[in-house]
Amino acid sequence: MKLYLSVDMEGITGLPDYTYVNASMHNYERARKIMTDETNYCLESAFTSGCGEVLVNDSHMKMNNILIDQLHPDAQLITGGVKTYSMVHGIDDTFTGAMFIGYHARAGMPGVMSHSMIHMVRNFYVNDMQVGEIGMNAMVAGYHGVPVLLVSGDDETAKEAEALIPNVTTAIVKEAVSRSATKSLTPKKAGELLREKVKQAIEKRHQVNPLIPPKNPLIKVEFVNYGAAELAHMMPGTEIIPGTTIVQYQAKDILEAYRALLVMIELAYDTNYA
Numbered sequence: 001m002k003l004y005l006s007v008d009m010e011g012i013t014g015l016p017d018y019t020y021v022n023a024s025m026h027n028y029e030r031a032r033k034i035m036t037d038e039t040n041y042c043l044e045s046a047f048t049s050g051c052g053e054v055l056v057n058d059s060h061m062k063m064n065n066i067l068i069d070q071l072h073p074d075a076q077l078i079t080g081g082v083k084t085y086s087m088v089h090g091i092d093d094t095f096t097g098a099m100f101i102g103y104h105a106r107a108g109m110p111g112v113m114s115h116s117m118i119h120m121v122r123n124f125y126v127n128d129m130q131v132g133e134i135g136m137n138a139m140v141a142g143y144h145g146v147p148v149l150l151v152s153g154d155d156e157t158a159k160e161a162e163a164l165i166p167n168v169t170t171a172i173v174k175e176a177v178s179r180s181a182t183k184s185l186t187p188k189k190a191g192e193l194l195r196e197k198v199k200q201a202i203e204k205r206h207q208v209n210p211l212i213p214p215k216n217p218l219i220k221v222e223f224v225n226y227g228a229a230e231l232a233h234m235m236p237g238t239e240i241i242p243g244t245t246i247v248q249y250q251a252k253d254i255l256e257a258y259r260a261l262l263v264m265i266e267l268a269y270d271t272n273y274a
Contacts (some may be wrong), residue, residue, distance in 0.1 A: 001202075002048050002053045004095045006087050006137060007039050007058035010113035011153025013173040013190035017180040021060065021113065033100060034187055035060075036067040038152075038173075041191040042101055043072040045198035047093040054096075059087035060102075085216065085255070086262055087133065088140045097149040097205050098141045099198065103157050104177075106132020111156030112176045117261075120228040120268045122245070125220040126213065126257065135164050135211075136258060140209035143254045149208055150201035152183065152194060167208045169201035213254035220248040221264050228271040232264035 001181040009021045012035045020031035039056060046054050054075050058066045071077060085088035090096060105111030107121055109132075116124055123130050126139065127165070138148045150169045151161035155207045158170035169196050185193065193205035221246055223229045229245040232238065238249045238260075249263055251257035 001095055003051045003055070003093050003202075004098040004141070005039065005042060005054060006059045007056060007066065007099065008087070008100070008102045008104065008133070009035055010102065010115075011157050011173070012038055012102040013187050014110060014182070014184045016112065016140055016182045016184075017107045023065075024188065027066070032067055035065055036070050037187060038072075038190065038194065039066060040072050042099065042198050043075050043130065045195040047074060049199050049202045051096075051202070052229050055090055055214040057087065057089055057091075057136045069096070070182055073249040083139060088137045090257075091122075091144055091146060091225050093144045093146065093224045095144070095146045097151040097202070097208070097236060098146050098159075099135060099152075099201065100137065100148060101150075101152050101194075101231060103134055103151055103153040103161075104215050105129075105154070105160050107119075109156060109160070110156045110176055110177065110179070111183050112174065112179065114156065114179060118265050118269055120223050120225075120271055121221060121265060122224050122258075123220075123222040124261065125222070125246075126217050126254070131164075132160065133171045134161055136261065138165060138211040139213035140258055143203065144214045145210050147205065147208040148211045149196060149205050152197070163212055165208065167196055167204065169204065171197040202211060213219065213257075215216055215253070217251050217257045218248055219251055219257040220246050221261060222246045224272075225270055228268035231271060234267055235260065235263050
């Protein structure tokens with residue numbers, strides 16, 4: 001059995017605000033250690049539950065946060081920021097299932113540090129379906145026939161995952177008090193919860209179906225201002241929907257849609273006067 005772990009940071013135990021997830025801030029190094037430990041709790045349970053191979057993809061910001069020298073020795077780690085498929089790079093049809101660890105709710109919704117990729121994005125749409133990072137990444141996994149077995153994060157993250165993926169297992173390691181405050185388990189208690197939830201998710205893996213993406217999807221990105229939309233529109237093949245800040249792209253499949261999304265948000269990333 002082969003498992004894929006995509007590990008983000010905002011949904012990690014005890015992390016309430018940007019001072020923990022920004023590499024230039026004073027709480028970041030503490031957060032890296034908690035993130036690495038949380039990944040290890042999941043890995044330990046996966047290996048003891050029958051997984052022979054587990055691939056971990058560091059999925060936050062520059063994607064070089066997990067401390068590899070402290071990672072479970074039997075895991076493999078994808079680290080670094082230039083990856084064709086970003087948060088789901090390396091996933092393919094050889095995996096039994098995927099787990100999204102330390103995830104967060106989408107932009108505009110309640111939840112600790114809720115957002116969708118970057119601060120300039122208000123919404124993502126696949127055709128007319130509104131999604132965040134959970135939905136986009138689950139569709140890429142689904143393209144390869146891989147179900148998302150577990151999503152961990154705060155209570156709002158769990159609600160979003162459960163609405164998208166029937167029978168998914170969720171691990172709530174903290175509750176949102178506000179977008180920058182949380183009522184959290186301690187890392188040790190969260191570790192106990194994650195070990196049990198990973199075990200449960202693997203046992204019930206046959207009850208979860210892949211989130212199959214639509215064929216020829218229309219990807220739409222709604223930006224917070226028109227300047228961001230203009231910059232995203234520099235990508236060939238895109239168009240701005242008149243009267244909106246939505247940039248759309250007709251893709252041949254979800255893989256192309258995902259790459260188009262990454263290019264658009266990279267172009268819009270440094271927009272001023274938000």
